[in-house]
């Protein structure tokens with residue numbers, strides 16, 4: 001197989017050609033500033049409104065509740081920092097989980113420095129939040145619960161509806177980072193009682209650097225980027241019209257084949273998991289077997305280290321990622337893998353493969369075949385494996 | 396990110412394996428930080444390193460530095476092997492990214508640990524060799540197998 005096999009769709013996705021085509025005129029002919037009075041430019045305002053409406057529909061809400069941002073990180077920062085500020089009079093306590101993306105965790109650390117108190121709720125061995133702990137963590141001063149919809153590393157989908165109900169019952173705002181979930185699992189902000197939701201274009205075959213924050217009507221958070229009156233005075237800056245158009249097109253395409261696509265991904269995902277678990281010894285699946293994103297596979301291969309695995313896969317034209325420390329530039333493996341209770345050496349041997357709509361069954365088969373050889377090769381080189389085998393022989 | 400030499404030694408590591416009844420074996424690093432190196436030495440009567448093999452659990456740089464270290468000490472005397480520093484290993488590999496320099500330190504330590512083992516087994520003192528400090532089981536969580 002000479003083609004590149006891309007299995008890192010959770011990191012980012014290719015922008016679809018249709019998306020690029022839709023965007024192009026907004027760089028050249030339709031370049032006008034949407035705030036301008038003259039017709040050709042002010043038409044862009046209508047274009048943006050239309051995208052807003054379309055995105056709102058996919059979430060069961062009105063377009064006016066969708067605010068465009070420069071991506072997932074900005075949406076997460078905005079939701080947390082602006083809520084903290086706006087609801088300061090009510091309290092200084094925020095609840096989140098130990099497995100959030102750094103866009104949430106590092107924002108929480110920042111807020112702690114500003115005097116806010118954060119509770120980081122534990123997850124079980126599959127990465128599902130412990131609801132009883134969440135309930136126990138609630139204080140009279142709790143102003144926000146922020147729990148990611150689905151985890152970017154292990155793919156676990158959280159009981160969002162239950163969390164939404166708990167938040168609502170206690171009169172606490174509920175934010176969810178749905179960057180990995182939006183357009184991959186069905187979401188209804190009303191049914192799930194979601195007050196704020198972050199999403200990002202480049203995880204759904206849209207462009208990078210564009211995303212949105214859904215904000216329920218009545219939530220009092222203010223602007224985070226100060227300046228002009230764009231986005232109903234809540235997010236200043238001349239609109240990224242090509243980005244918004246591209247995001248709109250990507251959302252349209254993603255929802256047009258939603259079921260087909262996710263069913264196919266789920267089938268290939270399960271095949272990949274089943275073959276790995278059956279054909280390679282000393283492997284564990286990380287994350288919940290069922291409550292997981294349709295496109296996520298995350299396994300730990302005992303006695304091997306993730307970066308070595310990634311380089312060898314790369315030599316075979318396969319792109320994947322790992323939660324090993326060596327790939328993060330720190331000495332500790334991923335906080336998510338540690339939070340689900342993996343010992344360090346097992347976390348170092350993790351491999352994440354995330355599928356997309358272009359992934360084929362042939363590719364999956366090829367990947368498993370290569371993986372078997374690579375894991376064998378690395379284990380033959382591993383002192384941990386040597387010790388393990390000797391121990392077995394002496395039993 | 397890696398030099399061609401590093402990639403070559405990672406893809407075609409030299410001297411992978413074990414030596415039965417080795418003159419000295421040294422294991423350094425720990426699973427917690429993600430790198431473990433084991434070096435086997437076969438040293439003859441006259442103190443010459445006849446053969447050297449390694450096993451490594453770790454990233455690309457860890458494998459490549461182990462491989463290069465074994466190449467550098469092979470055929471050397473014990474005293475010469477002591478002079479194979481992490482700097483020498485790095486230079487021979489045309490450099491390492493800054494975050495990977497600790498891998499080359501580990502290779503140096505692994506050689507020293509194997510020499511220490513050899514010295515202990517034979518009741519000799521190798522001048523300039525310090526007792527290895529690393530314990531590979533430090534910080535290891537026990538028992539779990541998948």
Ligand SMILES: Cc1ncc(COP(=O)(O)O)c(C=O)c1O
Nearest residue numbers: 071072073101103152179180200
């Ligand atoms: C769960 C999660 N949140 C936030 C982000 C950040 O999104 P962006 O890259 O659009 O800023 C990512 C992307 O890596 C993510 O996976």
